[in-house]
Amino acid sequence: MLEQFEDVIYYRCDQHEGFYFLTSQERLMVFDSEFDGGGRVQGDLTFYELGGHRVASPPGAGQEVAGRYLVESEGRLLMVKRFISPGRGTVSFQILTLQWTSNKPYWQSSSTVLTGQLLFVGRGCSRAFHTGRSCPGFIYFLDDAEGFHEVPRSEKQYRCSDAGWCCYSTQYIEKRWPQGPRPDCPPWIWLFH
DSSP states (O other): OOOOEEEEEEEEOSSOEEEEEEETTSOEEEEEEEEOTTSOEEEEEEEEOOOSOOOSSOOOTTOEEEEEEEEEETTEEEEEEEEEETTTEEEEEEEEEEEEETTEEEEEEOSSTTTTEEEEEOTTTOEEEEOSSOOOOEEEEOOOGGGOTTSOOOSSSSOOOSOEEEETTTTEEEOOOOOOOOTTSOOOOOOOO
16 A cells, blocks of 8 residues: 555654655655745755554554654654544544654654644644643544545544543543534634635
8 A cells, every 4th residue: 555645744853854644654755945046946855764653542442643743843853643442433543753863853752742732633734832831731533534545434424423632641522612604514624814
């Protein structure tokens, strides 16, 4: 099976400044972009195999990774993994931080990385906000299953039933949101201004 792109973000660190693409196999492709005098974009592509990370607590029976999101939080690049269970939708999250040793990246699991943070995750539109408090972190998520071909579809044309928030420290998930758009309308998106 070919790898699919899961998410993309523009990120700057000591090793690269450019677009970071995350694949379904959790590999990174980095495009270091440069603009020439004629308005064209040029750059270098670098591929990274990232190993060395494990799920902090293995997903339960029947759970699978339904999405991977890239988000910058306080200068760090995070990968947020979303786990689903058939019939229940989203059931847990895992957050990994991109680390570098000898110019080789790896994902490191951390339970404290989200303290005082609010993460809003969605493909290509994830954002992190610092609350200014040392309270538990929260992840807000939308039903973006339209991009996940392995997720079973309901009878609706579009799904908007798996949206909510998660208290990361306890993995408590709440899905009480206003009624979603009609089934013939695309799902919600995050809008920041």
